[in-house]
Each structure stands twice: as C-alpha cells, then as structure tokens.
Amino acid sequence: MKLVSYNIQYGFGADGRYALERAAEVVAGADIIALQEVERHWQRTGEDDQPEMLGRLLPDHYRVYGPAFDMDASTHGDGRIVNRRRQFGTMLLSRLPIVWSRLHLLPMRRMTARLNTQNPALECLIRTPAGPIRFLSLHLAHIDADERLEQLDFLHGLHRRATGAGGPWSGLDDETHRNWTNGEPEPECPLEAVWMGDFNSEPGSAEYRRMTDDAGASEGFVDALVAAGQTPDAQFTHVRQFEGRIQKRRLDYCFVSSALASRVRSTRVDNDEVASDHHPVWTDIDLEMPAPE
Numbered sequence: 001m002k003l004v005s006y007n008i009q010y011g012f013g014a015d016g017r018y019a020l021e022r023a024a025e026v027v028a029g030a031d032i033i034a035l036q037e038v039e040r041h042w043q044r045t046g047e048d049d050q051p052e053m054l055g056r057l058l059p060d061h062y063r064v065y066g067p068a069f070d071m072d073a074s075t076h077g078d079g080r081i082v083n084r085r086r087q088f089g090t091m092l093l094s095r096l097p098i099v100w101s102r103l104h105l106l107p108m109r110r111m112t113a114r115l116n117t118q119n120p121a122l123e124c125l126i127r128t129p130a131g132p133i134r135f136l137s138l139h140l141a142h143i144d145a146d147e148r149l150e151q152l153d154f155l156h157g158l159h160r161r162a163t164g165a166g167g168p169w170s171g172l173d174d175e176t177h178r179n180w181t182n183g184e185p186e187p188e189c190p191l192e193a194v195w196m197g198d199f200n201s202e203p204g205s206a207e208y209r210r211m212t213d214d215a216g217a218s219e220g221f222v223d224a225l226v227a228a229g230q231t232p233d234a235q236f237t238h239v240r241q242f243e244g245r246i247q248k249r250r251l252d253y254c255f256v257s258s259a260l261a262s263r264v265r266s267t268r269v270d271n272d273e274v275a276s277d278h279h280p281v282w283t284d285i286d287l288e289m290p291a292p293e
Helices: 019-025 050-057 146-162 205-211 260-264
Strands: 002-007 034-040 062-072 075-077 080-082 085-094 098-105 120-128 131-139 193-198 222-223 238-242 245-249 252-257 262-269 279-287
Touching: 002 019, 002 050, 002 193, 002 252, 019 034, 019 050, 034 050, 034 062, 034 131, 050 085, 062 098, 062 245, 075 085, 075 098, 075 245, 080 260, 085 098, 098 146, 120 262, 146 279, 193 279, 222 260, 238 262, 252 262, 252 279, 260 262
Parallel strands: 002 034, 131 193
Antiparallel strands: 002 279, 034 085, 062 085, 075 080, 098 120, 120 131, 193 252, 222 252, 238 245, 262 279
C-alpha cells in the first residue's frame, strides 16, 4: 500500500505559481494521502474551496477535511447573507472508506512578534486488509520547539489512551428509538497508528527524539525511513535560503507504530516536485494481509 504525506502550501508551488491541480497530480497514485495546509475561501487562492476541488481532482478517494480554525468570510447580496467560513487545516484521502474521523486541536502559545496559528491533527480510522489502523495527518507549530514538544506530548497522551478511551462513540445504544449508532457496532480504535505530516523539526532534534525514544515499546513509534533501513538524515523534504546559503532540511515524516515497523518496505522523497515548497514523502508499507502468527 502506498502512503504519501504532502504539505501543499495551499496550492502555491516553489515557483510561486498557484495551481492546486499540480499537487493533486503528485499524490494521485497513492492509496492513502495526508495533506497539510489546505484551505477554503482565502483571497490569496481566489476564494477557492480546496477540499471540494481536491475531491473532484481525486475522484477515486474518500476524503475528510479537518479545519484547524475558521474565520467569517460571509458575503451579502440581494438582501441575503451568503454564509461562508475561511478555513485552514489538514486533509486525509483514502481509496478505502474512512470509517470515522475526529479532529484534535493542538496546544498553542500566543505570540507577539511573529504570526502563530492553531495547529491540527486529523485522526481517521481505516480498515485495511491487515486490520484497522488509525491514520493521522498532522501539522506541528512552525515557530517554537517547546510548543511542538507540548503538541507531541498531547498527541502521545491520546495515543496511549486509544484502546481504553475508544473511538468517537462506545458502549451499547440504550436509546435505540433514537438510533444513535445507526445500527452499527462500536467502531474500532486500535493502538496501531501511522502519523504523517509536517513536524517542522529535523532529525536529532528534541521533537524527533520525543517521537522515537519509545520505538521498542508497544506504544512507541518508528521512523518509516529507519524502518526501511536508512539513516534519519538520509533524505530532505524542504529547501530554503538561510543566511546566504542553501539549507536542505527534513521536516516531513511518516512514523509508524512499533507493531507496523516490520511492514515498511521503502520510503522516498520526490525532490523533483515543485508543486509546493515542501516535497512529498512516499512510504510503501505491506498492509495487504494479516501478520503471520
């Protein structure tokens, strides 16, 4: 199964040109797609509804959009209100149905000198042939390492409690006349998870160590690049000019829970793509059959 994570910079490429269809073309071959920086009704992107547009551009995928925040973007015409919200967030698309999803708003710190925004983690349950897995498309804070560490601690707390807390609902429907469960059994909420996204931190950082310190434990995570037999700094996903020199950084990752690490076959970054200022991270993982007993 092919996974891809891509911060699409709301459709603006490294060349400064806005073309959302380019980003869609880049990820179209993946089975599960985690996108960051997807927006609705912003002036800079022509008031486009990007989740809707991406749905049309990727018609073979189910989709869920998770806005981290929204602002009023309503208009008035012909004596009536056209109610719209200006939104910014993450998205997950899958060739397999997305059984359930929920959005986690990550802890944030108020800034004064630089712009800081609310960051999200969109959690989705997908029933793969290898079993149910929770996939997260997430975007950590871009300014402060302490804020990112706080966000990771928040997410790890949710992860550790996953099987005990359950999914979006649990228990027996004791109000069957209201049909709360739609006649369905309690949905799964397994420990197995894949986190994909823009972590805004490099290998060797405190944030990277926080993700991998418990790699050997059942609740821990493994860098998919390491699981595929490479070193953490073997690839880069972002290039920038910094203090007069070119800086290549690995900011985008796929982390898999420990039980899934042996299933990772390969991972690569497509550094030739210019549809965004970030590069897409591809992971090939065997989720086609249950693990042997």
